[in-house]
Ligand SMILES: Nc1nc2c(ncn2[C@@H]2O[C@H](COP(=O)(O)OP(=O)(O)OP(=O)(O)O)[C@@H](O)[C@H]2O)c(=O)[nH]1
């Protein structure tokens with residue numbers, strides 16, 4: 001089968017990735033701000049007899065790259081020469097987008113022009129004469145809507161035809177003098193305009209041509225070329241676009257007047273953040289209770305029954321109830337929280353509010369010697385540190401990039417939230433305050449780190465701030481669900497692999513050497529006891545706590561699954577008759593109740609999720625007995641700050657280098673330890 | 689006058705863009721070049737929010753100072 005390489009090229013945030021997702025059924029990251037895609041990503045589809053490799057590139061405004069992600073796009077287009085270029089443009093902004101179109105046409109590669117966001121153009125009164133456009137350029141023109149997928153179907157057949165017919169665009173015509181010079185430089189008929197221009201502007205022996213142009217136009221040769229491109233783009237725009245004046249008010253302008261208001265806007269930002277957390281908790285709490293009940297009251301007895309009837313030995317049963325139900329099952333309890341949180345974060349990412357926060361908060365970031373623009377990766381860090389670190393590629397200077405990367409790991413992610421929500425509800429009267437303070441502590445340490453770096457390793461000047469703010473956009477519900485589902489699937493996958501592996505590992509250590517009766521004589525205990533002195537100043541000298549911290553360097557949730565595995569033998573089990581049908585009914589009813597509670601909770605003004613109920617001897621109670629509240633606080637602080645996440649360290653390693661990643665890991669350990677130590681002391685002094 | 693001196697709500701014509709910084713090429717490609725009309729939507733802190741055709745662009749005051757308008 002023949003393969004065709006197709007590159008999606010266009011300005012940032014015009015909907016390239018959205019189109020690719022529709023075409024190839026992929027689930028690549030989409031968001032409403034410029035700079036979502038920062039890596040070359042691929043999607044494959046079979047179409048007719050062709051294997052079509054669609055390459056999604058970071059957005060660029062012009063083929064003069066500046067930041068890292070722009071270089072990636074530039075290098076791919078100019079060096080790897082795709083078979084077909086799909087130039088995606090934002091229909092309401094053709095005045096701007098046509099510059100890149102002109103630069104792409106210079107390459108003389110078969111090109112398809114896709115007028116995306118046709119829905120918005122219609123609302124804004126922008127009309128494009130696509131027939132005339134197609135005729136002028138000699139390229140095929142399509143209209144699409146990347147949000148709903150309308151019109152996308154026509155892309156692949158046209159790509160294949162372009163490829164098989166080798167249909168090149170009409171050569172662009174620049175001014176007579178320039179064209180004459182370019183013809184003199186031509187050595188073969190194959191050379192494209194962009195190659196001729198490169199020869200003209202870069203090769204030493206062509207200096208006299210550059211001088212000639214300079215004398216003719218009164219400008220440097222490269223300025224002459226740029227002017228010609230702009231003139232061509234502008235001429236094209238004037239030819240094919242008609243803009244009717246609008247009678248109605250633009251919704252984005254009205255919203256911005258409030259949301260970007262210097263004072264009100266900042267208050268609203270904090271309100272938005274508060275609501276994000278409140279709703280995540282309140283809506284998910286009843287479901288978390290339900291999942292817990294479902295695992296312990298339904299899945300566990302059902303599987304136990306099955307194991308007994310299969311004649312499995314007692315140790316299989318213990319492995320199941322301790323490592324699986326106690327460990328993995330425990331972490332799974334928090335799935336609703338993670339799911340709801342990601343859903344809401346996605347709403348924020350799709351709305352167009354994210355880059356506005358950058359604009360709004362630039363005043364404060366500026367004091368730290370950073371751009372507002374750096375706030376976008378920092379905010380993404382609340383979702384997951386790993387993609388946030390990759391997103392720093394959009395920053396123009398290495399200095400900014402390194403500072404921001406050193407801040408991101410202190411932004412608390414849902415994995416940490418899961419741990420906090422367990423400990424905070426268990427040990428404190430006012431868990432919401434505790435969790436909020438932890439988040440703030442993370443932000444504070446991030447700012448401190450930035451200040452520290454700026455006064456030592458990265459002095460230097462602040463770079464200019466340039467950014468585009470997209471209009472507010474509504475995502476489709478389908479898109480939101482698909483994106484959140486991707487995160488949930490990730491979480492489940494981790495539970496099934498990493499967390500499962502770690503739980504079984506801990507369980508084995510707990511049961512070694514063979515025949516060990518008292519867990520405190522097991523290998524796990526010996527390892528824990530060896531590490532415990534290190535954590536004693538934080539009040540964490542219990543071997544069970546120390547042991548659970550060790551495998552947690554893979555991912556923070558593992559702290560919980562390890563604790564679950566270690567403590568669950570101590571939980572007394574009530575023996576009950578298990579009746580499958582009755583249990584199923586019971587689960588269904590309680591799910592209904594959970595759904596009702598979730599909705600009710602969400603509309604209460606104060607957070608309600610944290611009402612701790614007293615109950616029987618559960619895992620919670622067992623854990624509660626083994627730690628004091630100040631020690632629990634120290635534990636959370638340590639876990640917040642210490643980069644206890646393999647994914648984050650790995651991505652730092654890849655993006656900046658090994659020594660930076662390891663140095664940072666050590667730094668975060670020290671900071672986490674010190675802060676934990678202080679927290680323990682303060683906690684004790686306050687008599688928590 | 690330069691772009692920094694423009695008042696919010698005002699629409700002006702760009703006459704010239706001065707400066708040598710690399711980022712200016714990007715700024716021009718985003719639509720801030722001679723002959724274009726821009727309106728100033730807001731000034732917040734050290735930045736300006738501009739509207740050019742149908743897009744909104746944020747640039748810092750230092751850059752705006754190098755853009756001559758009328
Ligand atoms: N109304 C409307 N919105 C669209 C359309 N196409 C895409 N969007 C939205 O526009 C935003 C940007 O889409 P992306 O696909 O991430 O754009 P991109 O070109 O890949 O952006 P970068 O990777 O940042 O260069 C998202 O919020 C999309 O949902 C469209 O045709 N109409």
Ligand SMILES: [Mg+2]
Pocket residue numbers: 016017018029030036037056057058059
């Ligand atoms: Mg993209």
